[in-house]
Amino acid sequence: MTDRHDLPAGFRWGASTAAYQVEGAVDEDGRGRSIWDAFCERPGAVKNGESGRTACDHYHRWPEDVELMRGLGLDGYRFSIAWTRVRPTGRGPVNAAGLDFYDRLVDGLLAAGITPLPTLFHWDLPQALEDEGGWLERETAFRFAEYAGVVADRLGDRVPAWITLNEPFVHMVYGYALGIHAPGRALMLDALPAAHHQLLGHGLAAAELRGRGLDVLIANNLTPVRAASDAPADRAAADAYDALHNRLFTDPLLLGRYPDLSAYGVGPDLHGAVKDGDLALISAPTLAGLGVNYYNPTRIAAPTDPGLPFAEAPIDGVPRTHFDWPVVPAGLYELLLTLQERYGDALPPITVTENGCSTDGALDDTFRTDYLAGHLDALARAAVHGVDVRGYYTWSLLDNFEWAEGYSQRFGLVHVDFETQRRTPRASYAWYRDLIAAHRAKPAMQ
Numbered sequence: 001m002t003d004r005h006d007l008p009a010g011f012r013w014g015a016s017t018a019a020y021q022v023e024g025a026v027d028e029d030g031r032g033r034s035i036w037d038a039f040c041e042r043p044g045a046v047k048n049g050e051s052g053r054t055a056c057d058h059y060h061r062w063p064e065d066v067e068l069m070r071g072l073g074l075d076g077y078r079f080s081i082a083w084t085r086v087r088p089t090g091r092g093p094v095n096a097a098g099l100d101f102y103d104r105l106v107d108g109l110l111a112a113g114i115t116p117l118p119t120l121f122h123w124d125l126p127q128a129l130e131d132e133g134g135w136l137e138r139e140t141a142f143r144f145a146e147y148a149g150v151v152a153d154r155l156g157d158r159v160p161a162w163i164t165l166n167e168p169f170v171h172m173v174y175g176y177a178l179g180i181h182a183p184g185r186a187l188m189l190d191a192l193p194a195a196h197h198q199l200l201g202h203g204l205a206a207a208e209l210r211g212r213g214l215d216v217l218i219a220n221n222l223t224p225v226r227a228a229s230d231a232p233a234d235r236a237a238a239d240a241y242d243a244l245h246n247r248l249f250t251d252p253l254l255l256g257r258y259p260d261l262s263a264y265g266v267g268p269d270l271h272g273a274v275k276d277g278d279l280a281l282i283s284a285p286t287l288a289g290l291g292v293n294y295y296n297p298t299r300i301a302a303p304t305d306p307g308l309p310f311a312e313a314p315i316d317g318v319p320r321t322h323f324d325w326p327v328v329p330a331g332l333y334e335l336l337l338t339l340q341e342r343y344g345d346a347l348p349p350i351t352v353t354e355n356g357c358s359t360d361g362a363l364d365d366t367f368r369t370d371y372l373a374g375h376l377d378a379l380a381r382a383a384v385h386g387v388d389v390r391g392y393y394t395w396s397l398l399d400n401f402e403w404a405e406g407y408s409q410r411f412g413l414v415h416v417d418f419e420t421q422r423r424t425p426r427a428s429y430a431w432y433r434d435l436i437a438a439h440r441a442k443p444a445m446q
């Protein structure tokens with residue numbers, strides 16, 4: 001039977017974090033205000049009124065964190081760059097001190113034998129750009145590409161591959177449609193231009209990166225969508241949901257067109273956002289890899305309320321994480337096989353850029369090792385079935401600020417005491433370290 005030990009030779013092992021979730025130091029060295037700084041100040045927006053003001057204090061403690069990564073034997077570390085450290089108001093002068101921080105981090109990683117994999121946008125838009133409309137405005141895409149060029153000029157000599165955006169779907173839906181994440185707008189389907197402008201930003205930034213000889217990826221949140229039953233109404237609803245969650249953010253990249261959103265009463269120009277030439281830019285063959293963030297499948301039934309063409313249905317009979325997310329490792333296999341079938345030769349190599357679970361926080365976290373093992377086994381099965389999988393970055397290295405959930409969801413291989421900032425590796429840390437070492441040793445034994 002195929003399992004995680006059969007992942008291909010050269011497979012890359014990593015861990016992920018994001019700037020606002022770990023860095024803290026929000027007022028230091030000229031960092032500007034981001035939409036998350038503002039959102040966390042809104043009464044009731046984040047559980048217990050918490051914020052990323054201090055988070056894991058990674059801004060100061062990164063050398064210790066790099067040592068933890070070295071201890072794991074990671075090949076790669078996925079982190080994000082805070083736009084507001086580099087260009088505090090999203091445009092205009094570059095803040096040298098902000099770039100210096102990432103310069104030091106990159107050098108520290110390389111000295112530890114770890115390849116940096118930066119994400120340029122993990123949801124922390126400069127508030128000054130939000131004041132002008134944020135991702136609802138086309139201009140934001142151009143500001144993003146300028147920022148990408150600035151960062152690439154500084155770090156591109158040492159950083160070979162870059163992720164443009166993290167989960168544009170979640171940012172659009174939570175941030176602009178439902179308002180449960182920053183910037184806290186509840187526009188429902190009027191949020192759709194934020195999808196297109198993020199993808200346009202990806203395309204423009206990808207051109208900047210490729211122009212400097214750098215590899216480009218995007219990290220999409222993807223989910224296999226299952227219909228609640230075979231009834232035509234449930235199946236149609238599942239297709240509609242699939243179009244919104246998966247295809248909206250992948251078809252334009254790989255096929256150069258938007259999916260059919262007529263179930264939403266939306267035409268192919270996404271409320272007028274799409275202009276001539278945009279899709280050519282977005283689908284330019286610049287993707288060296290597709291980053292897949294996978295947490296769980298989604299079960300969909302026919303709508304119960306007018307307004308949206310689907311309703312989410314529960315997934316019963318499986319374990320659930322502390323976040324109450326269903327644990328379905330086979331969903332990762334299903335997702336990757338669907339991508340392969342759907343996009344064929346247009347599908348670039350896959351890297352799992354996030355996968356992991358929150359637990360009750362205990363150091364003995366068998367729940368997490370079971371979760372990781374199950375998903376890595378599923379990944380190995382997908383590889384055997386021909387999917388070109390190149391790496392796996394678990395979410396997350398450290399417990400951190402989990403957005404609207406504050407510090408209540410602990411995703412780390414390493415426990416963080418947020419009072420003292422003391423880091424304590426969990427059992428899953430040793431398990432992951434041993435797995436990586438065993439996988440590396442394998443080709444040599446054959």
Ligand code: FCB
Pocket residue numbers: 018021166167170221293354395402403411
């Ligand atoms: C993903 C986010 C990441 C983290 C995990 C749990 O959607 O990209 O920042 O919050 O979920």
